Amino acid sequence: MTIEHNVDSSQLTTFRTRGAVAEQLYHLETVDDVVEFARYVAPQRRQWLVLGGGSNMLLVHSVECAARVEITDRRIIEETASRVILRLGAGLHWHSCVEWAVANGWAGIEAMALIPGTVGAAPIQNIGAYGQQLSDVCRWVEGVDVYSGRTVTLAAQDCHFGYRDSVFKRERKGNFIITAIGVELEKRTDARVAYDELARRLTTRDTVTISDIFETVVTLRRGKLPPDDIGSAGSFFKNPVVELHRAAQLAERYPDMPRYQQNGAVKLSAGWLIEQCGYKGIRRGDAGVYDRHALVLVNYGTARGEDILRLAAEIKAAVHERFGVELEEEVIIV
Ligand SMILES: Cc1cc2nc3c(=O)[nH]c(=O)nc-3n(C[C@H](O)[C@H](O)[C@H](O)COP(=O)(O)OP(=O)(O)OC[C@H]3O[C@@H](n4cnc5c(N)ncnc54)[C@H](O)[C@@H]3O)c2cc1C
Numbered sequence: 001m002t003i004e005h006n007v008d009s010s011q012l013t014t015f016r017t018r019g020a021v022a023e024q025l026y027h028l029e030t031v032d033d034v035v036e037f038a039r040y041v042a043p044q045r046r047q048w049l050v051l052g053g054g055s056n057m058l059l060v061h062s063v064e065c066a067a068r069v070e071i072t073d074r075r076i077i078e079e080t081a082s083r084v085i086l087r088l089g090a091g092l093h094w095h096s097c098v099e100w101a102v103a104n105g106w107a108g109i110e111a112m113a114l115i116p117g118t119v120g121a122a123p124i125q126n127i128g129a130y131g132q133q134l135s136d137v138c139r140w141v142e143g144v145d146v147y148s149g150r151t152v153t154l155a156a157q158d159c160h161f162g163y164r165d166s167v168f169k170r171e172r173k174g175n176f177i178i179t180a181i182g183v184e185l186e187k188r189t190d191a192r193v194a195y196d197e198l199a200r201r202l203t204t205r206d207t208v209t210i211s212d213i214f215e216t217v218v219t220l221r222r223g224k225l226p227p228d229d230i231g232s233a234g235s236f237f238k239n240p241v242v243e244l245h246r247a248a249q250l251a252e253r254y255p256d257m258p259r260y261q262q263n264g265a266v267k268l269s270a271g272w273l274i275e276q277c278g279y280k281g282i283r284r285g286d287a288g289v290y291d292r293h294a295l296v297l298v299n300y301g302t303a304r305g306e307d308i309l310r311l312a313a314e315i316k317a318a319v320h321e322r323f324g325v326e327l328e329e330e331v332i333i334v
Helices: 031-044 094-104 196-201 210-224 244-253 270-276 305-323
Strands: 002-008 021-028 048-051 063-069 074-079 083-089 138-145 150-155 176-187 231-235 241-243 259-262 265-268 287-289 296-299
Touching: 021 031, 031 063, 031 138, 031 150, 031 176, 063 176, 083 094, 094 210, 196 210, 241 244, 244 259, 244 265, 265 270, 270 305, 287 305, 296 305
Parallel strands: 021 063, 048 063
Antiparallel strands: 002 021, 074 083, 083 176, 138 150, 138 176, 231 296, 241 265, 259 265, 287 296
């Protein structure tokens, strides 16, 4: 375990906002390091947090203590003629695991290419994109319970995965440090296209492979998301889910409004709502809304955490006033 001191927030998150520091940053390279941190370091600190790649986090205030899990082993645990079960260390880059799977013809995560961040953070908000989500393939999550200092394996059903949600945002928030996950993938190269935008791009092909999906997603994402020199955390808000009758009222007034049926409710497009309020591409100093994607708030250089937070509050108020819909942050505000 190594420790760095006074690390600036611009180096801790992909938003690269300024004005906050982590007084100590612990690098945890083994499960023993995580156990030691949970037993002897975390209980002594007023405040501590676990950080992955910082791609879903906005640091507004300084933190006394942060820890990064840097366990990067990956292996095949079980293999049959049709399936493979993988154990992936929490410190691996998620995208490198997607590349590994696609290269070996293991299907199930190819549409989640280029989601930034680490494997350890993937279960927290049940990452997902283009019709796939982690909960489709996740079999278990391993970690250290900070109260007992013991290693624990949670079966997928105990993770209570939902849309950008899991037990790690609720009962196990701030008291469980993930060290590895288990995923089960299918051995097949033909792909099921579960997302309209992908299907439209791939209509000319007779058969679609998981490599086709992977490459199409990479191209689509590169066209939509800000380049690396602009700070962001991807989608800042979740897509709001409203009751059927509320969606019907809105659809009457706004017939073009995108809406998707979901388990007896309706999911709306947060990006569309924000765009309708005139926020796409606006800028308040160095805090702004990306001009190609209204759901992505950006830092053009020197924005501080509170500048982004102020802009987010302004957007939430505008969407609420016009549509009566409450936006909820997807990004974790610290
Ligand atoms: C350009 C861009 C595009 C994105 N696109 C998508 C997308 O399509 N779909 C999607 O779902 N997300 C997307 N995201 C969000 C982000 O990539 C995911 O939420 C990702 O899982 C965050 O990983 P991270 O390692 O950066 O986590 P961080 O941002 O560092 O942390 C996120 C949360 O996880 C916790 N955490 C991290 N590691 C651990 C651990 N080992 N144990 C316990 N808790 C931990 C942190 O405490 C924090 O609460 C995008 C982000 C960006 C910047």
